[in-house]
Every structure is written in structure tokens, then in C-alpha cells.
Amino acid sequence: MRFSFWEITPLALFIIFIAPVAIVLFSLTGDYSDNWSHLYQYVLTRYILNTAYLVAGVSILVTVVGVGTAWLVTNYNFTGKNIFEWALILPLAVPPYILAYTFTGLFDTFGTANNLIRDVFDLGREFTFFPKVRNVPGAIVVFSFTLYPYVYLVSRMAFINQSRTMLEAGRTLGLNKFQTFYKLGVPMIRPAIIGGLMLVVMETISDFGAVDHFAISTFTTGVFRTWYGMYDIETAKQLASLLLIFAVTLILIERYSRRNASYSNAMSLYKPLYLTKLKGIPNTLAFLICFTPIFIGFLLPVMELLYWALNYKLDFFNDKFITTAWNTFYLALIAAFLCSLLAVIINFSIRYKSNNYLKVMSSFLTVGYAVPGLILAIGVMQMLTYFDQSFVSEFSNFVLTGSIIGLVLAYVIKSYALSSSTIEAGYQRINSRVDDVARTLKTSGWALLAQVHLPLLKTSFLTSMLLVVSEVIKELPATLILRPFNFDTLAVYTYIYAAEERMYDAAAPSIAIVMVGLIPIIILTRMIRTSRPASRY
């Protein structure tokens, strides 16, 4: 049996994408060093407990904020409602580690907020108004107000698709407005909420920058310390494997919940919701409820960063910044182009060959999105070291390890899911009969892809590139581990300055990251506007 390029490529990619993860997991079958007894005796419980506290706290807060705001903007008309609809997604542009840095600068004993209170009320230096933020509750707030948009987005889409008749039936059965919300509205979209929540939890357990800055011991900081502090890569991998198993469990829950997510919008008798006009105190309350998360998650950090950048660091636009920004952008562009191209090739293969094995292969390729960057970086580094030692060492030392190849590979594996879903959506808009006709006109394989599909996928391809660029620019742990010597990106630049408590220096790269992070949000907002069934509402 002969295999064509369209069948071999997905298989080759599958091996490359799965190998780093498999390398990490394979460590569980190896020897366990003495460091495990140290970990077990002193820190493992703390890693588990802190991670559990974070997950629990963040889950509760994002559910309250995400679902509550989504319900308000979908069912009520109040001051600023039209702006809140899209502005509630803005905090997605701020990575948790940047909010953590700005929180420290704002709320530390001598941070901007405490200084302001002291100045306004003429209080002594020993007076501290705001509580300390470098602890688990502080981290819960940081994660919740940067990640709640995941829950907000899915809840809003699900609420929009809810039929008025069902909620009205609830009212006639004696439920008041609040009871309609928590006894009917929320339970009906539960699968969607769980799906969004799992994404939040995945991001929380994967984070390194914020918890490291707050000096909270979690699994990710533990893996980092075991590797760089104890110089024990095997134990670090074994620790990472536990985190990976947890992440995979979350993916399975997310996929399972997404499978059932359509029951709320499968109603044949769909009737769009009527908006209730709020006045007086309810109007003010609704405004405040929606404004607060945007203020904490987006406006506050952006204002603080701009204040630092403009007041204390006017020379931020220096050579170092330009070099770092250039490094970041060209790296992000390479990764984005490769990701989008691979997504086109894989999705084309599935369509062209209509082969079930290719579909299964493709779904495995998207798993990288859920693998924490730190784990991916360890796996990629081990894989490249193996290649260097096995094949390249004859000619030179460590050609692949420590080069940007590893970095690009990790970015591609991590961001492939974004590209794939975008290109897949683009393909769904191309009628399959176009392919049939093109084939009868002697156009197949590469010609079909280049002459027919690519021109039609132009927008999807660009969208995919933008999404990956913004994802790559924010990525921190994998970049910290895999970057070549003396090679900084904006995220690393921010991390290093923040670690040295040089917040003013960290401001400019942070602003650049937030600005780029706004791109997918604009795209997302446009997509939601054009996709919803009750768009006029």
C-alpha cells in the first residue's frame, strides 16, 4: 500500500508533537532519586495544597464573575451594557504574570495605592491600607480577574442561545428573577460553564510567572526549582508528569462537557430574549458589577503600566527594547506562519483524503494547547538533546539544543490548536462540491490547495497567524527554558525586571504584550457579533 504526502505528513507531525509529552511521561517508569524523599517530606504537600487552593478559589471567583456578568449583559439593558458586552473580554489581553507585577507595584506596602491613601489622608509611613497581595488569596484574585473571560465568553454564547420561552415558563411556575437565573438559566448552560472553567483551571495550573512572582509554591514553581535548584531533571520530569496527568484529565472533562454543550441551544422553538430595562439602584449595581472586573483586570494594570512607563522610564524605547521586541516578533511570526501552514496542510489532508485515521491524528495534534509550557519545554529540550547527542555530535556540539528551533517547536506544538480550529472553521465555509468540480477540471493535490483553497482561506490564515502571534508573545515558562543564550523576548524581559523588582523597567514590554494581546480580542468580538443567532439583541 502506497502512502502519499497527505497521509505521511500528519503521521510525522503526530510523532513530533507527541514525543516531548511522551518523554516527560516516560520518566514515571524510570528510577526515583533521593530528592523525592525531600520533596515528599517537605514540599510536595505544599505544592498540592497551594495548587488545590488556587484551583478552588479561582474556580469559584471566575464562575461568579463570568456567569454573573454574562447573565446581566444578555438579559438586561443598563448603562454601558453595549460597551460591557465586548469590554468584559479585555482582561484576556493581560497575562496573569503582568497583572501580578502591577498588583505588587500597586498594593505593596509602599506601592502606588498605599502611597496615594497616605498622601490623601496625611497618614504615617507605617500605615498600610491595602492587604498584602503576595499570597494565595492575592494570586486567586490575579488569576480570576485575568481568566474570567473564558467563562464569560462561553456563558454569554450559551445565554444568547437560551430561548425566552423556557425562562418565561419558569416565571409562570413561581420563580422570581434571581431564582430564574440560578435555578434555570445557570443549570441549563452548566456544560458550557464547565468547559470554560476547565480552560481557566488549565491556565491556572500551567502558570509560572505569577506564582513565581508571588513566591507561592505550586507544581510549576516546584518543577522549576527541582530542575534549576536541585539540578535533578529526572525528578523535575516526574513531578511535571503528575501535573500533566492532571491537565489531561481536565482536557477530557472539557471535551466531554463540550459534547453536551449544545443541549441549551438545540431548541426548535427558539425565541430571542427580551431585555429588561434597569433603572435607579439596580442600574447602578449592574454597572458596577460589570465595570469592576474590567477595572481590576484591564484598566488598573494598563493605567499603572502607562504611569510607570511615562513617568519613570521615558527612555524605554531604547536599543535593548527594540532588539527584544524584534526577537519576539520574528519568533512569533515564524511560529505563527508554521502553525497556520501546518494547520492548512493537515486540514486539507483530512478533506482531500476523507480518511478517519487522519481525523483522529489531527485531534491528537491539538492536545499541546493543554500541556503546560514548562512541561512542553522540558520535553522539547530532552528531545533536542537526544538528537544532538545521537546524530549531530559527530560534527558539532549542541546544534539544536539552545537554538531557536526548540523555541519555535514548543510554540508550534502549544499553539497548533488555535490555528487548527481557525482553519477548520474556514474550511467548513468552502462547499465540498468546489473540490469535486476542481478535480474534474484536472486540479488536485497541491494545485487544488494553492489555486482554490488557499485564496479562499486567506482570512482564516491571517486570523490564525494573529491568534498565534498574540499567544506566543505572552508565553513565558517555555521561553525562559528554551531561549538561546543572551536571547530575550518581551515576556522574558518583563519577567527578569519584575523578578528584580524593577517594575518601571518592566512597564514598556508589558504594555507591548498587552497591546498585541488585544488583537485576538478584537477578532473574537467581531466573530461573536457575526455568529450569534440573536445579534440584534
Added chain:
Amino acid sequence: MTALEIKDLSHYYVKGKNVLNDVSLELDKGEILSILGPSGCGKTTLLRIIAGLEKETSGSVHMNDQIISDHYHTVLTENRNIGLVVQERALFPHLTIISNVMFGVSGSKTERYSTAMRLLKLFRVDRYAYNYPNEISSGEQQRVAIARAMAPNPKILLMDEPFGTLDQSLTNQLRVETRKILKDNNITAIIVSHDFDDALSMSDKVIVIEDGTVIQSGSAKDITHLSREKSVKFSSIKANT
């Protein structure tokens, strides 16, 4: 010479549930055949097998006395020299009308252009040559789709419900025009339809398929006569029109 011959062709997607059962037919050069039958009877599958877009489970397909598909041989779609017109028209939205028609034509740019322009004139849509598909009406799009399929000078033109989405007066007009062009150019064609009138007004031969089996075949006149005489299952077809 026989332009197309299908021998004992059967096909299934799920084993035990045949979509086509032992279908056989013959078509001479320049003849127009209509395949009639209700939705889901297997007629589109038969067309896709002739085009090479599906591989038959058993049986064989011959063109100009050469095997193009059987258990041992498969000539790829792109090498069969077959034209395809589908109900959705499937014009390439990113190309102008003239580029759509030039798409499958080989030769120098001037030759390709003159071939495409000749066909656009034939179908009276040459004034839209530099428009995009979304800028013309559905009837004009259908004319362009037929012109595009004819442009590479195919051995056989396959048309799957070609007038399915058009209104009645436009359908009547296009049937007459299309038959005249096909006959004038001596093009062998197969039209798949569930519309009895398509078969009567356009074709020389008709076969009727029900549940994947050919239940009638003959000239358009024979079929009309038979259906009138014996009332054989045409009611089911008529009900679908």
C-alpha cells in the same frame, strides 16, 4: 464507439446496505442520458462513481472502450476528462467569471481566453466576464457552471440536478438552451434529476433508479409510454418534483 459503459456496478457505504445494485448502462457518443429517481435512490452516487469521486465496491466503468475503473484499475478523477456541473454550481468565488471558465483549459493564455470567451458567448453571459460569481444571478451562474465544465472539452459532461434551485421559467429556458448547445457540439452528457420534465425535454435515453436498482430504461418516449401504460413507480418520482 460506446462513449460510456457501466457493467454490473454495485456500491455500499455500510456493508449489507447497498446504495447501487448491479447497475449496467451504455451511452453512445453525443447521446444525452437522464438518470431519474427519488432522493436517496443512489443516482448521485452513480454520477460520483463515473466521475471517480467515489470508488465502486464492484463492477466496472468503461470510457471509449477502455476500463477507467474496476477492481484492478482506477483512473483518477483529474485524468478522466469529465466535466461536472452540480446543483450548488460551485463556482470559485475568488475568481472572475472568465477565470472560472479558463480554470480547467490547457494551452496558451490566448487560447484559453478565446475558448472561455467562445463558451461565455454561447451561453450569453460574456458581458459578465470580469464580474465575480456573487455579482450575477443564479441562472447566469448556472450557465457559467455549464460553460466551465464544457471548456476543457470533456469526453462526458455530468450534471447533478443542474436546474434544481432555479425557478420554473428559467429552468424551461435553460433546458432548451443547454440541450441545443450539447447537441450542436456533439457532447455526451448524463443528467441526474428527480424531475421527470428534465428527462423528457433534454435526454435521448432515460433510466429510472429506485433503491439502487435500475427499474426502467429506454428512450424518453418509451419511458413516458411505459409509465402511462403500466403506471410503474413513476408516481414516486412525480411526487418529488
